[in-house]
Amino acid sequence: MTLLPQFLLDALLLGGLYCLMAVGLALCFGVTRIINFAHGEMIMFGAYGAFLLSVHFGIDPLLSLPLVALGVALIGFLVFKLCVQRVLDAPHVNQILLLFGVGLILQNIAVLIFTGDERSVTTAYSLASDQFFGMMVAYGRLIAFAVSIGLTVGLIVWLRISEMGRAIQAVAQQRDAAKLMGINVTAMYMVSFMVSAALGSATGAAMSFLLTITPFMGFHILIKGFAIVVLGGLGSVGGTLIAAFVLAFVETGVSYYVPEGGGWAEGVALAVLLMVLILRPRGFLGQAVDN
Amino acid sequence: MRAFRYIRHMVMGALCGLFITGGIAHAQKVIRIGAPLELTGKFVIYGSQGQRGLEMAVEAFAGTVAGHRIEVLLRDIQSTNQGAVSAMTDLLEKEKVDFLIGPIASGLVSAAVPAWRQRKPLWIVPGASALSFEEAIAGESMVFHTYAWGYGYHTGPANALAAAFGKGKKVAIIYSDGAYGRSHLPDARKHYTEAGFQIVATELVRENAADMNPALQKIRLTKPDVLVALMQTTDGIVVAKQIHVAKLGIPILVGSAFPQFQTWVDAVGEAANGWITAVAYLAGQAVPADPKYPRIFPAAKDWEAAFTKKYNREPELIDAMVYTSAAMLFLAIDRAGGGDKERVAKELRNLGVETIMGEGKFVPTPGGAVNQAFNEMFVIQRQGDKIVTVWPKARSNGQFKPIQ
Amino acid sequence: MPFAATAVVNDWIISAASMVILAVSWNLAANAGLISLGHSAFWGVGTYTAVLSANKLGLPLVLALIPAMLIGALLGVLLAVITGRLRGIFFAISTLALSEGLRVIAVMTPGFTGGGEGIYVNPQLRIGAHWVAAIMVVGALISILVAWAISRTSWHFAFRAMRANESAAQMLGVRPIGFRVWVLALAGAMAAFAGGVRVWYGGFVDPGIAFDLHITIFAQIGPLLGGIYTLAGPVIGALLSVLLSEAARIWFGTQGFGLLVYGVALVLCILFLPHGIWGGLQRLWTFGRRRIRGEQ
Numbered sequence: 001m002t003l004l005p006q007f008l009l010d011a012l013l014l015g016g017l018y019c020l021m022a023v024g025l026a027l028c029f030g031v032t033r034i035i036n037f038a039h040g041e042m043i044m045f046g047a048y049g050a051f052l053l054s055v056h057f058g059i060d061p062l063l064s065l066p067l068v069a070l071g072v073a074l075i076g077f078l079v080f081k082l083c084v085q086r087v088l089d090a091p092h093v094n095q096i097l098l099l100f101g102v103g104l105i106l107q108n109i110a111v112l113i114f115t116g117d118e119r120s121v122t123t124a125y126s127l128a129s130d131q132f133f134g135m136m137v138a139y140g141r142l143i144a145f146a147v148s149i150g151l152t153v154g155l156i157v158w159l160r161i162s163e164m165g166r167a168i169q170a171v172a173q174q175r176d177a178a179k180l181m182g183i184n185v186t187a188m189y190m191v192s193f194m195v196s197a198a199l200g201s202a203t204g205a206a207m208s209f210l211l212t213i214t215p216f217m218g219f220h221i222l223i224k225g226f227a228i229v230v231l232g233g234l235g236s237v238g239g240t241l242i243a244a245f246v247l248a249f250v251e252t253g254v255s256y257y258v259p260e261g262g263g264w265a266e267g268v269a270l271a272v273l274l275m276v277l278i279l280r281p282r283g284f285l286g287q288a289v290d291n
Numbered sequence: 292m293r294a295f296r297y298i299r300h301m302v303m304g305a306l307c308g309l310f311i312t313g314g315i316a317h318a319q320k321v322i323r324i325g326a327p328l329e330l331t332g333k334f335v336i337y338g339s340q341g342q343r344g345l346e347m348a349v350e351a352f353a354g355t356v357a358g359h360r361i362e363v364l365l366r367d368i369q370s371t372n373q374g375a376v377s378a379m380t381d382l383l384e385k386e387k388v389d390f391l392i393g394p395i396a397s398g399l400v401s402a403a404v405p406a407w408r409q410r411k412p413l414w415i416v417p418g419a420s421a422l423s424f425e426e427a428i429a430g431e432s433m434v435f436h437t438y439a440w441g442y443g444y445h446t447g448p449a450n451a452l453a454a455a456f457g458k459g460k461k462v463a464i465i466y467s468d469g470a471y472g473r474s475h476l477p478d479a480r481k482h483y484t485e486a487g488f489q490i491v492a493t494e495l496v497r498e499n500a501a502d503m504n505p506a507l508q509k510i511r512l513t514k515p516d517v518l519v520a521l522m523q524t525t526d527g528i529v530v531a532k533q534i535h536v537a538k539l540g541i542p543i544l545v546g547s548a549f550p551q552f553q554t555w556v557d558a559v560g561e562a563a564n565g566w567i568t569a570v571a572y573l574a575g576q577a578v579p580a581d582p583k584y585p586r587i588f589p590a591a592k593d594w595e596a597a598f599t600k601k602y603n604r605e606p607e608l609i610d611a612m613v614y615t616s617a618a619m620l621f622l623a624i625d626r627a628g629g630g631d632k633e634r635v636a637k638e639l640r641n642l643g644v645e646t647i648m649g650e651g652k653f654v655p656t657p658g659g660a661v662n663q664a665f666n667e668m669f670v671i672q673r674q675g676d677k678i679v680t681v682w683p684k685a686r687s688n689g690q691f692k693p694i695q
Numbered sequence: 696m697p698f699a700a701t702a703v704v705n706d707w708i709i710s711a712a713s714m715v716i717l718a719v720s721w722n723l724a725a726n727a728g729l730i731s732l733g734h735s736a737f738w739g740v741g742t743y744t745a746v747l748s749a750n751k752l753g754l755p756l757v758l759a760l761i762p763a764m765l766i767g768a769l770l771g772v773l774l775a776v777i778t779g780r781l782r783g784i785f786f787a788i789s790t791l792a793l794s795e796g797l798r799v800i801a802v803m804t805p806g807f808t809g810g811g812e813g814i815y816v817n818p819q820l821r822i823g824a825h826w827v828a829a830i831m832v833v834g835a836l837i838s839i840l841v842a843w844a845i846s847r848t849s850w851h852f853a854f855r856a857m858r859a860n861e862s863a864a865q866m867l868g869v870r871p872i873g874f875r876v877w878v879l880a881l882a883g884a885m886a887a888f889a890g891g892v893r894v895w896y897g898g899f900v901d902p903g904i905a906f907d908l909h910i911t912i913f914a915q916i917g918p919l920l921g922g923i924y925t926l927a928g929p930v931i932g933a934l935l936s937v938l939l940s941e942a943a944r945i946w947f948g949t950q951g952f953g954l955l956v957y958g959v960a961l962v963l964c965i966l967f968l969p970h971g972i973w974g975g976l977q978r979l980w981t982f983g984r985r986r987i988r989g990e991q
Contacts, residue, residue: 006508014502035784086966092784093730097919098965100912104958108331112951116335118524120532122560129536138504138536211501212528212558216333220499223795223908230788255505260803262496262506263468267799270792277792278777281785331954339951367948372904374944376897377706380824384702398901401813405821405898409702423812468802470901473811 005135007256013138015248016145020206021221022228022240023152024199030235031172031192032088034095038079038103039200039225040218045072045106046201047217048114050208054121061121062143065205069198075106076197080190088189103218110215119213126209144206151202155195156237168192172235227273233286242284247272322359322630324620325366325382325412327403328393332370337395337418337609343602344417344613345392351587351618356625368394372402379406389413389632390624392617395609397421398470404428413632413639415620417612420444421474422658429659433636436663437616437648439571440656442478443668444547445519447569449486451670451682452517452543455691458487463515463541465506465530467522469498475521475547483519491515496526503530507537517543524549528558535562542693543567550673552607564675565694569668572611572648573678581645587618591647612665615646619664705824709896711937712831713889717910718917718929719838720885723845726924727878728782728858733790734886734914736774736797739905741767741887742894743801743808750817756830756895760888767887771879775872782861791911798906813901816894827896834892838885839930846926850874858924886914920964922974931972939964 021043028036036042049068050061079102087095126140159165170178171188179185203221204213211217228247232239250272251265258264276283326345329338342365349361364386366378375394382388383406391407394400395418404427407414414434416424420441428434452460462483466472472495480490491513494506503526510518518541520530527549534544543565549555550566551573574595581588589597594614598606606614623638624630640662644651653662670682672691679689717734724731741763749759770793778789801808808814845851853874856864861871890910894900913936918924921932943957968975 003508003512007505010502010504010508017501083962083966087969090969091923092787093725093915093919093923094965094969096732097912097915098962101958101961101965104954105962108952108955108958111331111335112955116333116339117554118336118528118558119554120528120558122558122562127532127535127560127562129538131538136537138533140532140536207501210529210532212525214333214525215335217499219908223791224501226788227792230785234784252502252505255502256508260495262494262500262503263803264799266497267796267803270796270799274777274789274792274796277781277785277789278779281781330948330951335951365949367944367951367953369944369948369954372897372899373710377710377941377944380702380706398813398903401815401901402897402899402904405815405818408818409824421812427815468811469903470811470813473805 002134003256005133007252009135009137010256011249011252012245013141013145014252015245016148017141017207017210018224018228018248019152019241019244020144020148020199020203022225022232022244023155023237024196024203025222025225026229026232026235026237026240027155027192027199028196029229030237031168032084032189033235034084034088034099035092035226036193036196037096037099037222038106039196040220040222041103041106041110042072042076042197042200042218043204043207043221044110044213044215044218045075046204047208047213048110048119048204049201050205051119051121051213054123054208060123061205061208062147065147065202068205069201072201073194073198076194077190079197080193084193085186085190088186107215107218114215116215120211121209121213123209140209144210147202147206151199152237152241155199159237164188164191227269231273231276231283233283236283236285239283239285246284320359321362322356322624323362323364323386323388323390324617325364325386325388325391326393327366327368327375327378327382327391329370329396329399330365330367332368332374334370334396334399338367338370338393340607340609341393341395341417341613343598343606344610344615345617347598347601347610347614348617348621352621352625356621357628359624359629361621364388368399370396370399372399375399375403376406379403380409383407383410383412389630390620390635391415392417392613392620394418395613397424397474400424401427401470407434413620413636415616417609417616421470422478423474425656425658425660430661432661433632434660434662435616435639435653436660437612437619437665439569439666439668440658440660440663441475442482443571443666444475444569445479445482447668447670447682448519448545448567449482449488452545452567452691453486453488455681456516456543460488460516461491461514462488462517462519463492463494463510463513464490464519464521465494465496465503465510466520467498467526468495469523471523471547472498472521479519479521483517488517496522496530498522498526500526500529503533504537507533507539511537511539515541517541517545519545519547521547522549524552524555527555531555531559531562531566535559543691544694548608551671553605556673563673565673565692567670567672567681567691569670570608571665571668572608573671574605574607574611575678578647578649579645584622584644587622588615588644588646588651594647611647615648615651615665619644619646619651702824705828707937707941708828709824709831709893710941711934712828712835713893714913714917714933714937715835715930716831716838716885716889717914718921718933719835719842720882720889721914722918722923722929723842723885724878724882725918726858727854727874728861729875729878730783730787731790731882731914732787732911733792733794735906735908735910736790736794737767737770737883737886738890738910739794739797739801739902739907740770741890742900742905744887745891746814746816746894746900747808749820750814753817753820755820756822756827756892760830760891763887763891764884767890768880768884770887771881771883772876774883775875775879779872780861791908794906794908794911798902801902801905809901811901811903813899813904816898816900818898821895821898824896827892831889831892834885834888838888839926841881841885843926854878916961918971920968920971922971922977925971925973925977928971928973935972
């Protein structure tokens with residue numbers, strides 16, 4: 001039995017997951033130029049939301065996803081109003097540290113509320129699989145993939161078609177011009193921050209039945225998401241999509257075909273990132289960003 | 292107005308930084324126990340169990356030993372090495388405690404060793420199964436290790452499986468690249484080989500990896516009879532789910548420690564079925580009370596009932612382990628008639644009690660640890676909703692059931 | 696009990712002095728427009744070089760620090776060369792990738808670095824905490840001195856030009872790549888020094904400690920709380936951050952609130968002291984003078 005079909009499938013499914021991890025970050029950066037270091041915590045809250053609703057009310061994570069997204073969007077709203085709004089024009093370092101602090105607060109609140117116990121949602125489909133054409137298809141991962149792609153495409157369409165989406169894009173491209181056109185820039189910032197938080201929580205909900213939920217799960221995911229966003233071109237949602245799959249194929253390929261590859265995979269992915277940065281700093285589809 | 296704003300900012304900033312220094316003076320006769328624990332940060336799950344176990348132990352002695360009030364100096368090490376070093380230094384050099392319990396996580400205990408060496412107080416370590424720690428404290432008579440060494444997780448299952456299924460079976464190992472997986476790998480390799488197994492694959496996965504299927508698929512090609520997973524619970528959840536989904540067709544699954552935890556079972560659901568592990572403590576076992584000190588070392592079911600009443604949850608391994616270790620320490624202090632650490636150490640070494648963790652007696656190990664207790668482990672398998680003890684024969688209540 | 700307090704005070708001194716070095720090092724790079732998100736790379740490389748050279752060659756701390764600083768500087772040069780024209784956020788992310796990549800290498804080469812299990816500093820080579828503290832303080836003073844000396848030379852102006860606009864600086868006759876190499880080499884050596892000394896205090900290192908991304912964050916907290924691009928700011932800020940984190944740990948740690956309180960303090964400081972303490976004081980000072988002179 002050859003590993004090739006399974007490798008292609010695993011990489012594809014992982015790519016979908018990576019895509020969702022990064023797309024919220026990409027939106028937030030593309031519009032507000034802020035690297036949301038608390039994004040990992042939005043993912044974490046989303047995962048806990050899905051977990052609690054599943055355990056206490058028996059609601060499937062896929063059904064509770066909109067509710068969870070709404071709740072975490074509210075957290076995003078609070079974080080924006082109380083903190084982010086005050087540092088919109090501050091240097092990147094101030095924003096990074098501020099959001100790191102916010103993340104630290106959210107993480108420790110999560111420890112107090114949820115304790116440090118490891119959790120994961122168990123649903124029938126998360127443990128089901130079938131064999132097709134020499135590939136074992138894990139339904140849980142397939143569903144998470146569908147959710148990821150659905151949300152990402154939904155985001156792209158929303159940005160293209162809806163009035164608000166276009167206003168957000170206008171702000172992302174030229175904030176002063178957008179202001180002159182009568183667009184409320186701060187409101188657009190707020191909306192994209194909230195949508196980004198909601199996407200983060202959707203990531204958490206979609207992963208709640210695949211991965212382990214702890215108050216500390218956010219940081220690793222953040223770093224990964226960060227690498228994907230940069231690789232795709234800062235702020236470009238389409239580029240993020242491509243980068244997520246490139247990274248997933250590289251990592252899975254190394255894991256499959258290199259001895260001890262599972263350990264080296266992340267290093268190889270970082271090397272790819274570094275190379276792309278050096279050769280083409282703006283990433284696959286990004287615009288040039290100064291400072 | 293701008294000046295005013297700056298002043299306001301300055302004052303706010305200053306207030307943020309303003310904390311009042313001070314300590315608390317102690318006058319009456321007290322025994323001080325330093326407890327550097329993981330109260331926050333990523334190992335908070337261990338620290339909070341440790342804190343509960345300590346509380347229960349102090350309560351069992353009604354807060355006093357040998358006419359001294361027990362004072363536990365809790366210190367948060369924030370699950371960081373620097374936190375561990377700072378807390379140890381504070382407890383040893385400023386508070387000058389002669390007794391220490393904790394930390395628990397392997398890496399943090401390793402990080403605390405150099406700090407401990409400065410004054411070498413009596414140190415109870417209810418954690419850290421890594422062999423590198425055993426080497427680091429070899430020959431140290433003031434260290435009392437109350438957790439099984441890593442090899443305990445492999446000798447038991449390896450011998451039990453060899454006895455049940457015969458020699459020559461094929462074993463594959465999947466391990467995490469963290470301290471835990473790496474330190475277990477040589478032991479697992481050695482003990483399964485010695486028990487007559489053939490190691491056909493060792494695959495590494497990254498800690499916190501989102502996908503472990505590549506390693507599992509490579510293992511599948513070697514067609515093993517036994518799969519041994521060496522990792523901590525966080526990765527144990529992902530790997531168990533993926534093994535279940537991948538339908539690897541491996542009849543025997545062994546996990547290092549995670550299959551014993553209820554949190555793991557809750558997280559993986561039916562994928563928990565069939566997993567085998569070695570345990571030093573498990574709630575719900577029929578363990579009688581100590582004949583001499585039944586109040587301190589009650590029967591397992593009584594202690595577990597008291598624990599559940601107090602904390603509204605079932606005790607887990609570290610709850611029980613820290614309780615038992617602390618209770619043994621307090622008993623030794625009581626018998627030594629006070630806080631002289633050499634005399635207490637002597638009493639501890641002479642102690643022999645029946646505890647919820649089994650026989651509470653310190654013995655030297657071949658690996659060089661001078662005082663080791665609770666190194667005996669038994670092997671369990673999760674069969675449906677039941678936990679069946681399969682090894683050693685004397686306490687078993689069932690047999691291995693390979694996964695279909 | 697003066698002696699009893701010493702060890703704890705040593706602990707604080709070592710923490711504070713190492714944070715000062717990190718802050719000065721980070722600020723030095725930031726001065727030239729190079730915002731680093733990977734100071735843990737320098738720190739970690741310094742840590743491992745110091746431990747490995749000491750354990751393998753039997754070097755005492757002071758000698759082991761020489762290779763540590765050299766390798767740290769070399770890494771800085773390497774970073775400057777490979778990142779070439781990268782600026783701002785792109786440079787920042789390359790440093791982050793570098794640090795994470797080094798961590799992966801440390802994890803995956805257990806035969807050399809001890810891997811995930813970590814390694815101890817040979818106990819025979821360890822020295823008293825007061826010596827470690829003294830060396831760290833000397834290092835902190837020297838790094839402050841270096842930063843001061845640079846601020847007195849024409850480099851200072853070159854930096855400011857590079858920070859504002861690297862291409863324009865090039866037109867003015869500043870060779871940015873040359874400066875980058877020097878700045879990152881210096882910053883790298885400083886951070887590697889701090890990491891190398893710190894491991895002598897803890898006596899143990901694993902990849903998670905050495906390349907901890909929180910080191911990167913701590914390196915920024917000092918300059919930001921104190922006042923970025925200033926000389927005194929990073930020093931003041933680093934001291935304040937150690938005070939804050941220790942206070943939070945000691946008073947709130949046992950209830951499990953330590954990190955929460957620290958996070959709140961950090962957020963409040965950034966919100967209400969956007970220019971840092973020293974920066975705020977400077978602004979207050981110039982504002983007051985203008986007021987007196989009757990300017991707007």
